Amino acid sequence: MAAQLGSGLDLESLRELINVRLAQLVPEGHPKGPAAAARHSLLAPGKRLRAIITLIASRSHGGTIEDALDAACAIEMIHTSSLVFDDLPAMDDADLRRGVPTAHSEYGQDIAILAGIGLINGAYEIVAQAPSLEAERRIEILRIITRAVGWQGLVHGQALDLNSGENTASLDAIHEGKTGALFIAAAECGGVASGNCSDQDRRALRAYGRALGLAYQAFDDVLDQTACEATAGKTTGMDEGKSTAALGGRASIDGGTALANKHLDNAVRAVGKDKPLALLAEFIRGYFAKTIAA
Amino acid sequence: MAAQLGSGLDLESLRELINVRLAQLVPEGHPKGPAAAARHSLLAPGKRLRAIITLIASRSHGGTIEDALDAACAIEMIHTSSLVFDDLPAMDDADLRRGVPTAHSEYGQDIAILAGIGLINGAYEIVAQAPSLEAERRIEILRIITRAVGWQGLVHGQALDLNSGENTASLDAIHEGKTGALFIAAAECGGVASGNCSDQDRRALRAYGRALGLAYQAFDDVLDQTACEATAGKTTGMDEGKSTAALGGRASIDGGTALANKHLDNAVRAVGKDKPLALLAEFIRGYFAKTIAA
Numbered sequence: 012m013a014a015q016l017g018s019g020l021d022l023e024s025l026r027e028l029i030n031v032r033l034a035q036l037v038p039e040g041h042p043k044g045p046a047a048a049a050r051h052s053l054l055a056p057g058k059r060l061r062a063i064i065t066l067i068a069s070r071s072h073g074g075t076i077e078d079a080l081d082a083a084c085a086i087e088m089i090h091t092s093s094l095v096f097d098d099l100p101a102m103d104d105a106d107l108r109r110g111v112p113t114a115h116s117e118y119g120q121d122i123a124i125l126a127g128i129g130l131i132n133g134a135y136e137i138v139a140q141a142p143s144l145e146a147e148r149r150i151e152i153l154r155i156i157t158r159a160v161g162w163q164g165l166v167h168g169q170a171l172d173l174n175s176g177e178n179t180a181s182l183d184a185i186h187e188g189k190t191g192a193l194f195i196a197a198a199e200c201g202g203v204a205s206g207n208c209s210d211q212d213r214r215a216l217r218a219y220g221r222a223l224g225l226a227y228q229a230f231d232d233v234l235d236q237t238a239c240e241a242t243a244g245k246t247t248g249m250d251e252g253k254s255t256a257a258l259g260g261r262a263s264i265d266g267g268t269a270l271a272n273k274h275l276d277n278a279v280r281a282v283g284k285d286k287p288l289a290l291l292a293e294f295i296r297g298y299f300a301k302t303i304a305a
Numbered sequence: 306m307a308a309q310l311g312s313g314l315d316l317e318s319l320r321e322l323i324n325v326r327l328a329q330l331v332p333e334g335h336p337k338g339p340a341a342a343a344r345h346s347l348l349a350p351g352k353r354l355r356a357i358i359t360l361i362a363s364r365s366h367g368g369t370i371e372d373a374l375d376a377a378c379a380i381e382m383i384h385t386s387s388l389v390f391d392d393l394p395a396m397d398d399a400d401l402r403r404g405v406p407t408a409h410s411e412y413g414q415d416i417a418i419l420a421g422i423g424l425i426n427g428a429y430e431i432v433a434q435a436p437s438l439e440a441e442r443r444i445e446i447l448r449i450i451t452r453a454v455g456w457q458g459l460v461h462g463q464a465l466d467l468n469s470g471e472n473t474a475s476l477d478a479i480h481e482g483k484t485g486a487l488f489i490a491a492a493e494c495g496g497v498a499s500g501n502c503s504d505q506d507r508r509a510l511r512a513y514g515r516a517l518g519l520a521y522q523a524f525d526d527v528l529d530q531t532a533c534e535a536t537a538g539k540t541t542g543m544d545e546g547k548s549t550a551a552l553g554g555r556a557s558i559d560g561g562t563a564l565a566n567k568h569l570d571n572a573v574r575a576v577g578k579d580k581p582l583a584l585l586a587e588f589i590r591g592y593f594a595k596t597i598a599a
Contacts (some may be wrong), residue, residue, distance in 0.1 A: 136451035
């Protein structure tokens with residue numbers, strides 16, 4: 012993933028910045044302990060898309076990358092925590108993630124659970140002490156992220172998805188909870204971190220995050236049907252029997268791609284064509300088209 | 306548990322206040338979903354000791370009960386979350402807790418895990434929006450709690466305890482992480498919520514919380530050796546094979562009780578004889594003596 016997004020931003024540099032900071036934010040700990048398991052999952056090659064959204068959203072509203080870096084890393088830690096939990100045998104029972112064994116495959120379920128707790132807790136700890144933000148901005152970011160994770164966010168989306176077949180949740184409702192909620196939070200937190208974000212700007216960022224999240228999840232479902240593990244870097248074909256698959260199965264691969272492109276159009280419209288966040292959406296469009304073609 | 310603690314404080318009223326507020330803080334949700342599972346574990350009869358410490362610590366430093374109530378409930382939600390996770394089959398595999406089936410026994414492991422995540426996340430959400438505290442106090446409370454949970458707190462203590470036999474962790478180190486960390490945070494958060502707490506006061510509160518936590522854990526280990534499930538309200542005899550049991554087994558029941566009483570003496574000394582927090586420590590001494598005798 013290397014692309015120019017205007018305003019001197021390029022994806023590769025942003026991702027490197029995030030990776031360096033993430034490695035500072037979780038201690039090494041005992042080699043078989045929860046911190047080591049958390050680092051194993053957190054520092055495995057990830058696209059860092061959510062964190063990158065936060066950084067670009069801050070820059071787009073006159074903030075600095077530094078202002079938003081710890082909030083961005085917190086979002087990424089929350090995301091990794093959700094992967095560690097979702098991959099557990101009691102959930103999706105996956106062996107592979109980001110091209111490496113899942114945390115419980117490598118460290119055992121007990122330590123993986125503690126790693127997941129440590130990551131979610133650590134995310135909030137980092138925002139609570141973010142050096143470049145005053146207390147009000149830290150609190151606002153914490154409110155945004157906790158709402159995204161909570162009873163109406165990630166936790167809710169995963170519960171809907173687990174309850175396959177028996178519920179009437181729409182595919183969009185599941186995706187909005189499982190993926191959209193954190194994309195929305197990522198965009199909005201960047202705006203808040205900038206310190207220059209009106210209520211209208213925040214609404215636009217939420218609309219952008221929502222649309223990008225839905226696009227991302229739609230592409231991911233297409234990939235899950237088509238890709239081999241080597242391409243996806245995670246256990247694939249896992250969604251069989253889950254609500255997303257039951258509902259997604261109706262749509263052809265072409266249909267899924269068209270749906271994703273529609274959501275990307277909405278994302279671009281929310282922030283304005285040629286803006287850095289819009290260029291990011293276009294980059295994602297190209298990246299997935301290339302991956303699906305391969 | 307009914308006792309007068311001076312200053313118009315009695316345990317029963319404080320506990321009732323906490324229970325009412327806790328029931329407001331977690332939504333009902335779908336009857337088989339994570340919020341329902343969280344309420345099942347959270348609202349089961351608990352002693353609410355950690356939350357009560359927070360309330361009394363606030364009052365003892367000139368704050369109100371209301372100032373500290375949401376912080377106290379957050380501590381209680383973190384505690385319940387740790388129980389939900391610790392009781393999972395991959396950890397202690399317990400069926401009974403607080404006199405009711407554990408969350409995973411009743412709702413399944415997947416939903417129990419989501420309930421645990423929802424509770425820890427909800428705790429931070431509540432502090433981040435605590436209506437009676439300004440942003441700086443909320444942030445300080447969040448820093449205290451996240452530190453208590455994190456890589457050197459509960460997560461660390463549970464990892465030490467799981468790693469039975471093979472490590473050189475002392476019993477005190479395990480207890481300090483598993484129990485002490487949250488007792489310390491409970492006391493210190495109350496002081497911070499009051500808005501009237503000097504650095505010296507905070508040190509005293511931490512010393513109190515640490516000593517009370519060690520006493521509590523020592524009594525709990527004695528009870529685990531002696532009590533039946535009906536008395537303890539949870540699956541007992543579970544600690545066999547764990548570090549705490551391996552190390553605790555050296556001591557007789559009398560030895561464990563003497564150790565707990567020594568820690569309680571330290572707790573009383575930290576805050577001053579006849580102060581409300583000291584009276585709470587004395588109440589705990591009497592409560593456990595009576596329970597062990599029975």
